[in-house]
Amino acid sequence: MQPKETIGIRRMKQRQNDRTTPDEDTLTSYFQAEKSSRPLPSAHLLEAVSSDAQMAQPAARPLVCRSGKSHGQRHGLWWALGGWQVATALLFCLVVGVSAGFAAPDSLGNVANLIFNDSGFDSGDGSYYSLDDLVVEG
Amino acid sequence: MPFDAMNELSDDVLLVLYANGDRAAAGALTNRLTPLVFSLAFRLLGDQAEAEDIAQEAMLRLWKIAPNWRQGEAKVTTWLYRIVSNLCTDRHRRRKGLGLDEVAEPRDPTPSVERQMQDQDRARALRSALEGLPERQRQAVVMRHLEELPNPEIAQILGVSIEAVESLISRGKRQLKATLCSLKKPLGLEE
Numbered sequence: 001m002q003p004k005e006t007i008g009i010r011r012m013k014q015r016q017n018d019r020t021t022p023d024e025d026t027l028t029s030y031f032q033a034e035k036s037s038r039p040l041p042s043a044h045l046l047e048a049v050s051s052d053a054q055m056a057q058p059a060a061r062p063l064v065c066r067s068g069k070s071h072g073q074r075h076g077l078w079w080a081l082g083g084w085q086v087a088t089a090l091l092f093c094l095v096v097g098v099s100a101g102f103a104a105p106d107s108l109g110n111v112a113n114l115i116f117n118d119s120g121f122d123s124g125d126g127s128y129y130s131l132d133d134l135v136v137e138g
Numbered sequence: 139m140p141f142d143a144m145n146e147l148s149d150d151v152l153l154v155l156y157a158n159g160d161r162a163a164a165g166a167l168t169n170r171l172t173p174l175v176f177s178l179a180f181r182l183l184g185d186q187a188e189a190e191d192i193a194q195e196a197m198l199r200l201w202k203i204a205p206n207w208r209q210g211e212a213k214v215t216t217w218l219y220r221i222v223s224n225l226c227t228d229r230h231r232r233r234k235g236l237g238l239d240e241v242a243e244p245r246d247p248t249p250s251v252e253r254q255m256q257d258q259d260r261a262r263a264l265r266s267a268l269e270g271l272p273e274r275q276r277q278a279v280v281m282r283h284l285e286e287l288p289n290p291e292i293a294q295i296l297g298v299s300i301e302a303v304e305s306l307i308s309r310g311k312r313q314l315k316a317t318l319c320s321l322k323k324p325l326g327l328e329e
Binding site for chain 2: 037
């Protein structure tokens with residue numbers, strides 16, 4: 001019994017027929033004739049396309065200028081030092097330092113007494129605990 | 139960037155440079171792609187003026203899409219061929235089929251006058267026969283056998299499977315053979 005011809009086999013035979021028939025050579029010669037005269041665009045077309053390209057072209061993107069020497073150096077130094085955040089912190093410290101330097105020593109003593117007395121700490125004779133108390137209790 | 143160095147760059151890269159305002163990239167793309175686009179349009183339409191219109195329109199669309207071009211998604215040429223084939227389909231819908239005498243004369247720089255005339259006749263006959271093919275078959279045959287594109291790329295351009303492209307080409311060639319067979323003797327192809 002002869003096997004049934006599948007679609008795949010039929011297609012393969014068709015392709016083989018397409019390749020081997022004399023008409024294939026004829027067709028190839030027609031294609032060769034057409035390919036030998038490859039159409040080229042006229043100068044007018046190239047000019048028109050080029051003109052369209054320039055009209056439709058987006059403007060060049062602005063580049064960040066880092067070439068100016070003095071500007072670049074100052075800019076670099078500023079950011080190397082930490083920028084505005086560090087400058088703010090430095091300014092704050094400066095203000096605190098200067099104000100502390102100008103303050104009178106008496107007022108500083110008052111502040112210290114106020115703090116340490118309120119917290120119950122006494123380094124003088126009026127200590128809450130004697131050394132004996134600590135030894136006994138310890 | 140110097141113009142010569144542009145020849146080394148891919149279409150994708152040139153398009154990005156163009157979108158960034160590089161004038162030399164525009165020139166390089168124009169010189170590289172316009173001949174390809176025009177050639178396909180001319181072979182699909184058989185008319186110089188119409189092919190020039192189509193080529194200019196396709197290139198204009200490329201310039202416009204350049205800022206939004208997504209690199210690596212598709213080949214620039216594949217995208218352009220697709221635009222050209224769609225524009226040619228629109229043109230074909232608007233006009234009736236041309237007769238043999240109305241098909242544009244091909245330009246042929248071969249030295250022998252006799253051979254030149256024979257080739258011109260063959261080319262003219264082929265164009266006329268191509269005009270008689272259904273739109274998709276004509277596009278597939280032209281892309282495969284005249285523009286020499288690979289089947290997978292033709293499939294992408296036409297938006298069909300590779301098997302469908304093979305089928306279109308096979309059917310198109312069969313009809314071309316039948317049409318051109320009758321012209322074998324007058325064109326010097328008969329033994």
